[in-house]
Amino acid sequence: MAFALTAGLMWGLVFVGPLLLPEYPPALHTVGRYMAFGLIALPMAWWDRRELRRLTRADWTEALKLSAVGNLLYYMFLSSAIQRAGAPLPTMIIGTLPVVIAITANLRNPARDGQLPWRWLTPALLVILTGIACVNQVEFEALSRESAAERSRYFQGAMCALGAVACWTWYPLRNGDWMRAHPDRNARTWATAQGLTTLPLALLGYVVYLAWELASSPAGAVVAPLGPRPWTFVGLMAAIGLFASWVGTLCWNAASQRLPTALVGQLIVFETLAALLYAFLLRGTWPDGVALFGIGLLIAGVWGAVRIRPVREPVPTPD
Secondary structure, three states: OHHHHHHHHHHHHHHOHHHHOOOOOHHHHHHHHHHHHHHHHHHHHHHOHHHHHOOOHHHHHHHHHHHHHHHHHHHHHHHHHHHHHOOHHHHHHHOOHHHHHHHHHHHHOHHHHOEOOHHHHHHHHHHHHHHHHHHOHHHHHHHHOOOHHHHHHHHHHHHHHHHHHHHHHHHHHHHHHHHHHOOOOOHHHHHHHHHHHHHHHHHHHHHHHHHHHHHHOOOOOOOOOOOOOHHHHHHHHHHHHHHHHHHHHHHHHHHHHHOOHHHHHHOOHHHHHHHHHHHHHHHOOOOOHHHHHHHHHHHHHHHHHHOOOOEOOOOOOOO
């Protein structure tokens, strides 16, 4: 539980990165963060070189898949959602992950993990959806007064957030499977392995981004490789790469190794609450009564879902 809480506090930081540098496109936020993650993993790899040698080709392939979907693709969706719709809506959509992961885990392998009874889970889902609506009431009211183009951006952000939910439903299930299947492996080593496999993907993405910028810029225009505020960008990416990517992944791996997948997936609610806290602190405002009520509904809904225990079907005995 402590490892999952720490991971949530670290991951909440990624929701404020796109808000601190709104002039940077989501693609540059994504490749910048994961280039930093990969570079941080390089000295860690020397530290863990003996453990890394134990990884097989299948292990490295799994780490590459986890990095591509759970890191690059997820953060591309998330940063796009935040820049289009602001922080509260994507944060609350991501907040449905605990229940979504629990449902998916049960449907994926009910014989192994048991099944959450729908008559108990449905009320929790309805409470969470009501909480999302309450938190975003102010945004919805403001949106009704905006132009059609602004409304389109808002709903595009919501769709990107759903894409992020899909990526991060897949990631903890696959990552949890690996960690539970290898209880003798070090959680830090697996975090470093994911950082190492992320680095070439991020470098390739950065080359593609620069090529696109050069091709689409007017003739004679100067393209800044690190954007208009390079030192701020480098510092922010280094901080997010260290704390959110490496420390967050390490703590999540440690939690995944110690807890059932259906339970640890629901503890991502810590990320949602941390992200909401950071977003409102960055705005310099306190959520209004309706938003606070919505946050309370979110916590209550997830808490109710967490308390539901899977029911295992009896194994038929031969006659």
